[in-house]
Amino acid sequence: MLRSRPPRAALLGVLLVTVLAACSGQGADADPTEGPTGSESVVSDGASPVVFAFECDDDGGDRERYTTYSAVWEAERSSCTAHRLTGSVPSEQQQAAVRAAGGAATLVELAATCADTGTAPWTTAVTTRRGAQLAAALLRYCPGHPETDRLRDALITYRG
Incomplete structure (x- = not known):
């Protein structure tokens, strides 16, 4: 006779998702100021929100x-992928940011730019329509970025 183990399988599935979320820093307990968490997403069975890792230049x-x-x-890294x-x-949240970008950036590009600090577009004036679209998308995508206020001010000045 075969024994069914749905409770154990379900528990293992929940544990796996929890571990993956914790390791990525994007779980339910993640700091909401860290950036996109995917927690706003309603996904179908078996699907999960996109979470990124980053490779960035170091001082050496x-x-x-x-x-x-x-x-x-x-x-304080830049040149992230x-x-x-x-x-x-x-x-x-990710979908709304891509829509706000209006073709100025893909989801992967927004994620990489969200990771960067101390570089454009976070530290420069918004001077073009494309720059305004990118700024609006980044403000949606990663509202917890440490240079959000500067980017918001640049966008407001551009739209002025």
């Missing part, structure tokens, strides 16, 4: 890997 010219936005921001860590469906 090497590439260093980070799994949360806050870790990159704390290290984003790599999908897990997930298959962009969250509602």
Whole structure:
């Protein structure tokens, strides 16, 4: 006779998702100021929100890997690239940011730019329509970025 183990399988599934979310810094207990969490997303069975990891330049010219936005921001890194860590469906927040970009950036580009600090577009004036679209998208995508106020001010000045 075969024994069914749905409760154990379900528990293992929940534990796996919890571990993956905790490792990526994007779980339910993540700091809401860290950036996109995917928590706003309603996904179908078997799907999960997209979570990124980042490779950024370090002070010695090497590439260093980070799994949360806050870790990159704390290290004050730039020239980051984003790599999908897990997930298959962009969250509602991610989808709204891509729509706001109006073709100025993809989801992966927004994720990478959200990780960067101390560089454009975070530190420069908004001077073009494309720049305004990118700024609006970033403000939606990563409202917890440490240079959000500066970017918001630049966008307001442009729209002035």
